[in-house]
Amino acid sequence: MARKPADQSVNREEIITAAADVLSRRGYETATMKDIAAAVNLTAASLYHHFRNKDALLLAVLEMGLEFTINRIQPITCQRGLSAEERLRAMIREHIVGVADNPAVGAAMVFEIHALSNAKPPTRRAKPEDLQAFEAFLTQRDAFFRRRDAFEHLFRAVVQEGVRSGEFHPVDVPIFVKALLGANNWVGVWYRPDGRLSGEAIATEITSYFLPALLMRK
Amino acid sequence: MARKPADQSVNREEIITAAADVLSRRGYETATMKDIAAAVNLTAASLYHHFRNKDALLLAVLEMGLEFTINRIQPITCQRGLSAEERLRAMIREHIVGVADNPAVGAAMVFEIHALSNAKPPTRRAKPEDLQAFEAFLTQRDAFFRRRDAFEHLFRAVVQEGVRSGEFHPVDVPIFVKALLGANNWVGVWYRPDGRLSGEAIATEITSYFLPALLMRK
DNA sequence: GTTATAATCGAATCTGCATTAGATTATTTC
DNA sequence: GAAATAATCTAATGCAGATTCGATTATAAC
Numbered sequence: 001m002a003r004k005p006a007d008q009s010v011n012r013e014e015i016i017t018a019a020a021d022v023l024s025r026r027g028y029e030t031a032t033m034k035d036i037a038a039a040v041n042l043t044a045a046s047l048y049h050h051f052r053n054k055d056a057l058l059l060a061v062l063e064m065g066l067e068f069t070i071n072r073i074q075p076i077t078c079q080r081g082l083s084a085e086e087r088l089r090a091m092i093r094e095h096i097v098g099v100a101d102n103p104a105v106g107a108a109m110v111f112e113i114h115a116l117s118n119a120k121p122p123t124r125r126a127k128p129e130d131l132q133a134f135e136a137f138l139t140q141r142d143a144f145f146r147r148r149d150a151f152e153h154l155f156r157a158v159v160q161e162g163v164r165s166g167e168f169h170p171v172d173v174p175i176f177v178k179a180l181l182g183a184n185n186w187v188g189v190w191y192r193p194d195g196r197l198s199g200e201a202i203a204t205e206i207t208s209y210f211l212p213a214l215l216m217r218k
Numbered sequence: 219m220a221r222k223p224a225d226q227s228v229n230r231e232e233i234i235t236a237a238a239d240v241l242s243r244r245g246y247e248t249a250t251m252k253d254i255a256a257a258v259n260l261t262a263a264s265l266y267h268h269f270r271n272k273d274a275l276l277l278a279v280l281e282m283g284l285e286f287t288i289n290r291i292q293p294i295t296c297q298r299g300l301s302a303e304e305r306l307r308a309m310i311r312e313h314i315v316g317v318a319d320n321p322a323v324g325a326a327m328v329f330e331i332h333a334l335s336n337a338k339p340p341t342r343r344a345k346p347e348d349l350q351a352f353e354a355f356l357t358q359r360d361a362f363f364r365r366r367d368a369f370e371h372l373f374r375a376v377v378q379e380g381v382r383s384g385e386f387h388p389v390d391v392p393i394f395v396k397a398l399l400g401a402n403n404w405v406g407v408w409y410r411p412d413g414r415l416s417g418e419a420i421a422t423e424i425t426s427y428f429l430p431a432l433l434m435r436k
Numbered sequence: 437g438t439t440a441t442a443a444t445c446g447a448a449t450c451t452g453c454a455t456t457a458g459a460t461t462a463t464t465t466c
Numbered sequence: 467g468a469a470a471t472a473a474t475c476t477a478a479t480g481c482a483g484a485t486t487c488g489a490t491t492a493t494a495a496c
Contacts, residue, residue: 186400
């Protein structure tokens with residue numbers, strides 16, 4: 001029985017952080033609850049005290065990653081003193097540095113999101129509470145997807161504003177933003193903390209690739 | 219018993235194509251052999267006549283996707299009559315149009331590659347033939363990864379050449395190519411055949427975002 | 437310090453697949 | 467058309483891993 005010395009009670013936050021790391025290394029389906037639990041010195045069974053099930057844990061990881069990112073970027077969009085160019089530069093920087101500083105979260109945001117769509121409903125005649133819980137999960141998942149769209153719209157709004165005002169060369173705003181976010185998200189796939197360039201440096205580079213298209217002289 | 223009317227014997231190629239589709243929709247771990255088999259009107263057991271196991275099938279899907287892409291792009295890199303700019307434009311176009319024409323393959327190339335890394339060795343004292351087979355799989359997988367690097371180098375080479383000759387503004391070639399391929403790969407994630415823009419149109423747009431950074435006047 | 441609740445554990449379930457085994461049917465070769 | 471081989475099937479097998487159960491220990495309230 002010999003309970004482990006009980007370092008300290010583990011909380012939700014720590015589990016989410018550790019789970020992001022495990023997920024980014026093994027992928028949602030391959031990572032076991034046991035793996036995730038081990039990362040915080042727990043057993044698989046104990047995780048169920050903190051999260052209803054594996055899907056709920058995944059959702060929590062992704063929500064945390066998205067909120068983290070939005071919290072960095074949102075404030076920039078409404079700084080009224082700055083030009084569209086200045087704001088966009090700052091937003092790209094925050095996005096990329098955020099990904100580089102938290103590669104696990106960055107990778108999970110790219111690779112594991114579509115595991116959410118495969119969440120399976122409670123099998124046979126499950127307890128009503130389980131059906132309730134699944135409904136709640138679906139609602140929360142939809143909210144997550146809407147929030148993700150909102151994130152994309154932060155970028156669209158700034159680019160759009162620059163185009164409207166004539167500060168930016170006209171581009172297809174949705175496509176431009178998809179291309180930009182594709183490049184940024186991809187950083188989470190290839191970035192290595194011990195690589196040649198820092199997150200800052202990468203952000204500067206990538207910014208310098210996208211801005212000329214907006215600023216070029218006709 | 220009533221054997222199905224036996225339309226026609228199914229071949230490797232068809233299975234790979236169907237598997238790419240299933241994988242892109244459900245993900246490697248979630249897609250079952252039964253799902254994939256059903257997509258070509260077979261039973262799961264029958265797939266094992268064509269592929270040693272699920273990992274081998276995944277590898278075959280990814281290899282096919284990569285070869286398809288390389289075959290479109292490689293020839294462009296050595297057309298000596300064309301400037302670096304002209305070649306790069308053509309390469310981006312081929313890449314994106316290829317992804318848009320085969321979204322299943324495009325998505326699989328992005329999302330399922332890292333399932334390859336999780337391939338598990340034969341468990342206990344498996345027959346020597348199984349160990350052999352696993353060795354072969356590892357070798358083939360390594361070759362795949364090298365081939366993928368080679369693909370990236372096709373782009374690097376052209377950009378590098380443009381920079382060397384002064385045709386392009388100096389950029390950090392590896393990072394530039396990562397950003398470009400990130401944007402291109404991402405198309406496979408969001409592109410919908412019934413969307414607002416064709417693959418061609420998207421390629422034109424994205425090209426117009428990356429080229430100014432290379433061509434701008436100091 | 438007694439009671440209530442929160443965290444944790446070890447040891448079962450329970451199920452969904454991948455994979456194998458052993459026929460059966462098609463197709464080719466001669 | 468007989469023999470050999472290819473392609474498929476149905477029906478096990480086996481196992482890994484999510485989830486549940488019941489018990490145990492820590493922590494807080496009072």
